[in-house]
Structures are given as C-alpha cells and as structure tokens.
Amino acid sequence: MARRAQPLGLATGIAAAGLVLCVAFGTLGAVALRAEGMARLGPADWAALRFTLFQALLSAGLSVALAVPLARALARRQFPGRAALVTLLGAPFILPVIVAVLGLLAVFGRNGLVSTVLGWAGLPPVHIYGLHGVVLAHLFFNLPLATRLLLQGWLAIPAEHFRLGASLGFSARDTAQLLERPMLRAAMPGAFLVIFLICTTSFAVALTLGGGPRATTVELAIYQAFRFDFDLGKAALLAMLQFAIGGVAAALALRFTVPAAAGAGMGHPQRIWGAGSGALRAQDAAVILLATLFLITPLATVLLRGAPNLLTLPVPILIATLRSLAVALCSAALTLSLALPLSALINALPRRQSRLVEALAYLSIAASPLVVGTGLFILLFPVTDPVALALPVTALVNAVMALPFALRAIAPAHARAEADFGRLADSLSLTGFARLRLLILPRLRRPLGFAAGLSAALSMGDLGVVALFADQSHATLPLQLYRLMAGYRMDQAAAAGLLLLICSLALFWVFDRGGRLDADA
C-alpha cells in the first residue's frame, strides 16, 4: 500500500465538495421543500425535455466534431497571430448571452452581413431562426471551448511520439491513425460532456434563435413553473430532470479520460511531420480561416456597435464595472480556494470515488441558474438579508460554475506535481501551508492562472443570481447592461457590452499571462 500525501488535508477537500453540493443540490432541495404538494410533468414538459436533449446533443456533437480539424490545424501550423487567435477563442464563451446573440444576428440575421451580401447577389436573406439557429449559436459559444480542450490534447502528445512516427516514415494518415486517434478517443468524450451540459441549461439563446415556443427548453419550463404558476415543486422536479440528464451524460462520458484545459501551454505548435503537403496546408489554412471568420466577425460587430459610445458611458456604468471587477476577482479567488482542496481530494481518493467527486463538480454546470438563485434566497432569507449578500453570493455561485473548468486544468497538474515531487517533499517534512506555498502553488502556476482567468472572465460576464437579489446599490455591469436596454438605451447598452467584453478578456489575459510569466520548466 502506498502512502498518499495529503498536503491540504482531506477535510478541506470534503468541505469544498460540501459547499459545491450545497450550491448545486442544496438549493434545489430548498426549493423542493418549500413546494406545496407533488408536482407532475405534463406533455409540454416532456416536449421541452426532448428538445433540450436533441439540441444539446446536436450542439455538443457538432462543436466537438468541428473542433477536430480546427484543433489539428492550430496544433501543427505556425502563423502570425496564432497566439492572439488562441486567446480570442476564449472570448465567445465568456460573452453575456444578449451581447453574443445581437453580435450573431448582426452577421447571420435577416438584416445581417450575410443576408446583405446575399442581397447584392439577388438572393433572399438567410433564415437563421430555427433548430439550425440554436445550433449555430451554441457552436459560436462552444466550438472555441471544444477546440481549446482538443488542442490541449494534441499538445500533450509527447513530441517524441511524432519524432518516432517521422523516423518510421508515417504519412499524415498514419499519424492520425496511430497517434491522434487514441488521444481524441480519450479527449472527445470529456469535451462533449462539458458542452452538452452547458447546452442543457440554455434558455434565452435557444428561445431567441429557435424562433418560437417549439424551442422550449427545460430551463424555460422551470421559468414558467416558477413565475407563471409559482409551482415550486414543479420547478424543483424539472431542475432534477436537468441534473438527471447531466448525470447520465456524465456517467457515460467520464468513463473515458478528459484532457486538461491548460497546463502544457498552447504557445507553440507541435512539430508534426508528414503534414507538409500542399493539400494539407491548404486544408488547414481553409479551416483556420473559416473558423476565424465565424468566430471573429460577430465579435467585430460587437466592437463596431459599441465603440462609438464607449467613452461617453454614464457614471453608474463605470461604478458597476468596478463592482463587477471586484466580484470577478473574489470569484476567481474562491474558485481557486475550492479547486485546490478538491483536486487534492480527487488525487487522494481511489479512482472510483475521485470520479464521483469530479462528476459532482461537473454537474454544477447543469444546475438551473434560476433554481440555484431561488434556493439560495430561500436558504438565506430567514437568516439574513439576501439583498445585502447579493454580490458575495453572486461571486460564490460564479465560482462554483467555473469550478469544473478549473478542476480540469488543476487536478492533472496537481497530480503531476505530487508524482514528481511528493516523495521529496515528504522526505523533507514539507507539509501543510509550507508545502502549498513552496511546492503546489509554484508548480501549478499555469493552470491556476488559467483557472483564475477563466473564472474571473466568466463571472464578469454572467448576469447570475444578482438579477434575483440586487437593488440599486448592488448592480453589476451585466445587470446595468440589461437595465440600459430596458430603458430603451440600446446604443449605450452596446457600448456597455463592449466594455464587458474588454474587461472579461483583459481579466482572462492578465491571469493567464501571470501564470505563464517566470514559470520554470
């Protein structure tokens, strides 16, 4: 029997897991307990479930499938702006839904760029509203995420393997067969799962681009149960259904390993031999160009639409920006404080249990934001004033939502640091806080920077539970953006959207960069 180092103590990890469970499931329990009488699901709810499953499967499947050629092209080609492109891949994912939807429609809408160009050629405008629109929007959000996850897998294939392949005269097809396919087999299920879970809670995007009530998702049914019928039992039941879908998906996908979302760094492409032919170069160039156009054009419209009013945004927006930055920083700190003990717990537990902990953390993605917010309100209201706690609670919920991504980045690096240096540290009695400070934190700089950046950026852009609690003095930037729109000020709202995008990207860049600076080997 091998001794396992437990630097942070399992108790901390279990406490962190408990907190996550509390936020994801405790809130659901609180809502269910407040319900009067048993709820039953009607035919409309089953239709919503079918649509949710169908669009999520399609969105996740396409995101991952299209990410394969894109990640491969990015993995094996060096070109000017590659680093910037990889960073920008993070942008759609952290955009507030409304900003992203308007950006997408500026390109693919009835009055958008594509339709305008078609109009010049005498063709009718594209009709984006429908299942294909939902999938397109989900692709916009999640293709970059899938690409980053797979790109990581590519860069994690040891360079020696590619060299060995080259020395044996592998063609590009052989390389794909013998080196890339095993990696993809391990990496794709995890990427699929994450995106599937994200898509199951989609509501505003699915509805707006779905073109009508046919595009009703479970989350919208929860909304209806809560505010239309005030049927808390049904809201809780639907939220459980959402977890059940996620749980089944997690059980299926987590039987395979999932790649780390950061770690080895994505600064440099792999030297892959046998991919030098003109056809392959042209193919990669086309893939990168198309993907860049698809992802960057809507972002560019956000930029163009928001830029004119950016410098004349009213003071309340700037105050809300500072508030959001503070929330984002707290959220990032909380994410790390939860992720580190959890990753220690995952690494210390036997495989089966560690998978369970990991799966639970994943499932928090499938939590209904409305149910989480309502549950927290029910839990907090008897004890304290939820409004006063609006921002800390928002930071906590955002931190929990970012946790699965943080864990994916941190846990493998954590395991590697312990495998490489755990015995050395044990032999030197490097324990407790000193071990954290001198071994774990320095070894995990990169994934910690990535996780903190992602968490901060996600938190910055997420309307989150603050919308349920906030009053005048606690408005965050996303909330103020919605308030500008509600006050007819669409131009200022567009500028606020751009400000949000800038802040999110800057937060991500600063942390991610900070993790890379001066990181030794």
Added chain:
Amino acid sequence: MNTPFIAAGLMLLTGVATAQERPQLTVMTYDSFVSDWGPGPAIEEAFEANCNCDLTFIAAGDGAALLARLRLEGVRTKADVVLGLDTNLTAAASETGLFALHGREDEGFDLPVIWDDPMFLPYDWGYFAFVHDKTTLPEPPASFAELAASDLKIVIQDPRSSTPGLGLLLWVEAAHGPGAAGIWAGLADNLLTVTKGWSEAYGLFLEGEADMVLSYTTSPAYHLIAEDDDSKAAAAFAEGHYLQIEVAGIIASSNQPALADAFLDFMLSNDFQAIIPTNNWMYPARTPEGGLPAGFETLITPEIALLYPAHEAVAARDRALDTWLDALSR
C-alpha cells in the same frame, strides 16, 4: 491567497450599513423601475424631500418575478409597499393575504377603465401595441388579420417569461375569443422569433431584424423626446388594444403603515405622476397639472381598451397560453 484582501473585498461588496435614525420605508418593485434610467432615483428624491424618512427600493426582475419574490418572503417580507404588479397579477397577489386595503374612494384616475379595486391603486398604464419604423413601413397593418395576411416579420416576447408577451396573449384572447387560435395560426409565418424579455425583442427590432415589435403605444415617445427621432410609431389595431395597468399596494404587516399610506398619497400626487411619462414611458394614472409632456400628443389613442378584470385574468391567461402553444408548436 491573501485572506485580508478577500475579507476586505467581501466587506466592500456587502456594503456598509448606514446609520438609520429616520424611519425607513421599503418599496419592493421591478428592476427597471429602480434602474438609474428609470423613475426610481427621481421618485426617491422627491419623496424623501418631505417625508423625513429613508426610502429604500428593493428590486426583483419584472412584475411576475416581483410577485414570486413576495410569495417566497411571505409575512416576513421587509417590504412596506409593493409597486409594479399589474392587473393580471393582482388576483393572485390578493390571494396571498399579504396586502392591506387602501381605504380610498374615487381618486379621479385618468384611466380608460373604471378603477374600483379596494386593495391596489394604479400609478401608470399603457396599451400594448406593435411598434414599427415609419420610413420602412409607412402603412402598417390595422388589425391582427391584416398583420397575419401580410408578409411582415414581427418579434414578440414569450408569455411564460415576459409581461408584454403575456399581454399579447390576452390581447388576442380578449379581442377574438374563440377566434384566437385562428389568429395565431395566421400569425405563425409572421413570427420571426420569440424572446425571453422585452429588451431582447426591442433590441432585435432596432437592429432591423424585424418589421414590428410588440411593445407599448408609448414607446415612440421615447425616440421622439429623448432621441429627437420621429420615425417610430405604433400601429393602431381596429379590434382595440389590451391595457396594462400597473399598481401598488400596502403590505398588511408593515411596521410603517402610516408612512406606507403616505407613499401611496405621494404616488397619486403631481410630483410622482409628473416623473412617470418620461422615465417609465407610460401614461400617468392621473394626468399631472402641466398635462402630458410634449410629444405624447403624437401617440395613437386606441378607441377600444381591452382588459380582463383581475378575477378573470388567470383563467383567460391559462386558456390563452394553451391556445398559443398549440397554434405555434405545430
């Protein structure tokens, strides 16, 4: 991790409690009311100028979210006054037993209907309408039938998540009754999409995605008065327009009943009512002394005002939703 930093951050976030010597009145309302671009700040200032009290707003989403929040809080609610419910919600609101009677008679409202609710008092109102751009659509349809027959694209809000969305359902139901299903079937190909809330829909319309958007007859006033843009107009429909009347009520368990009552008086006063038109972009429940702001005279004034009485609204709502889902899910 720097613990003192986080602690300081959390303190910053929770806000520092202010000393409260003056009595405090808490008004629970919907989010856009308290927004820096809504009537809330001006109303707070005007009320505090005379009440020798501290007026605090707490906000929750929109009218329906407001009621849900109140139901969650129950008798322990800190709210003294709830402002922002509409007539579709007042029946459910009064069933909670949380509200007190206002004890007023005939306040001389300038409403298209007679107001005799003993529990809730109106502070503003408006008609739902389809808004369009006169430059691209000089001759808008004049009824649902004309709209259905046209190839115009409209964007509406989902009744399950939005107040105007629900208003449209009741509009069609009130105007066409058994014919509502037929109207919806006819409108199906005009429906560009359905959004979660008003903001998304109006945003899509302004970006040129749709020819018309479901909003209020007062919406063009914003563009005219605030942006000096007279290109927006609401289309007058022959079957009349559905009304939204926004109301407020006093919480029976309030520990500041006198102050709450004073707030309702203030709500019906000139000071409050004068703030409404150009901040909430609705008609004031009592026309202020100086009349409506210049620009409001350009708005359409429907000849028929449609409205379900509060006690019928819930049944009509459920019926209309079934019709709508049925017609559009095919």
Added chain:
Amino acid sequence: MLTLEGLRIEQGGFRLSADLQVAPGALVAVIGPSGAGKSTLLATIAGFLVPASGRVLWNGADITEAEPGQRSLSIIFQDNNLLPHLTAAQNIGLGLRPSLRLSDAESARVSDSLARVGLAGLGERKPAAMSGGQQSRVALARALLRARPCMLLDEPFAALGPAQKTEMLELVKQLATDTGAAVLMVTHDPQDALRLGGQTILVADGVAHPPQDTGGLIANPPEALRAYLD
C-alpha cells in the same frame, strides 16, 4: 543501526522479504536485477510504502509507521531531487526548515554546505541553469546539512558520465565519513558497488539478502548474482 525485521513487502503480484541489519556508518550498495525490488526496498525504509508485515527499526525503535520526514534518514532520488522553481540555496534550505524562513546563521550554514560540495557562490542559480552533476551536488549538500545518520541513495548518479559519477561517489564517501552516516545506495553497476567499498545487499528472487563484503561477493557471486553479472 538499521534493522529490517521479518519485513514482507507486497505490491500486486510482487513480493519482497528482508531480514537484515545495517551497521552504523556502513557503506552499503544495493544491487540486483531490474525489477527485483531495489527501489521498493529503499522506499519502504524511507517510509513511502507500508510493508505487509514485519518492522523497520532504527536503533531498536520501531519506525515502520513513522512519517518519511520524521525518520533518521535522508534520501536522494534518481531525479526530481530539486524543486525547479527554487534556487539551489532554497532547495538546500528546505533541509533545515521546510518553511524556508531561515535565520542568518542557518543561511550561513547553507552557504557552507554549498562550498563543501564545490558549489560556492552558485546558491542563487535555479536547477535549470545547472548541469546534472551540479544538481546532484546540491542534493548532496542538502543531505549533508540534514546530517541524518543514514543516507539512502536511489541510483542518484545514473544519468551522469563515468568521470562525474566517480567524482560523486568519492564525494558521497567523504561526506559519509565526515558525518559518520550509514549509506544505502541502489545501483545497477557492480563497479559502483566496488568503488563505494564496504558491503553489498543483493536483492534477487524476492529476497533482500543481508549485507556481505562487496569484494568477496563480486569475486565469488552466488547463482542469482552471477546470472545478472553475466
């Protein structure tokens, strides 16, 4: 005195037993075929593995369950002896205080130990800026400073060239003599065992045999060793 008393190690299908003693100050090589369990034996002595049965004793005291850092020994691994993000001096300082909050006197001792392994003035370098031999010296300097009465070396010099390896072995012998520490060094090279002088534990066929004089063992190898040497 290190005593392995009725020790049985089990890992999956792998088994190793040991019943032996190592005298204070003894220089002992541990040799045997690949996979025989040399490193496993050291890991058990160091406290990274818990034996299935039997005891590890230090001067008569049972340390079978003791934490690795609490044992009267230092260990140097084949690699990863140094934390790459810390300087050489910091890596050595870990041996005095894992918190790295060193007093001036302790910092002076770190500098001293660097000088004794021939790295005076290189304390501020990070491992990546040092050669393999220099890195080994840093690890030795730390073991020197810890001054534990027993030093375990798990093929620490396997990656070094022949000349450097000889140098390091001399250094180990010298430090062991200076501090009076016993040395247990795993190696796959009988020449290393001969250079260390002293005794050899042969690990083969699931048994770690008691130490014997190295010269005699190599000159007259038993069956298990002969197969390996040939």
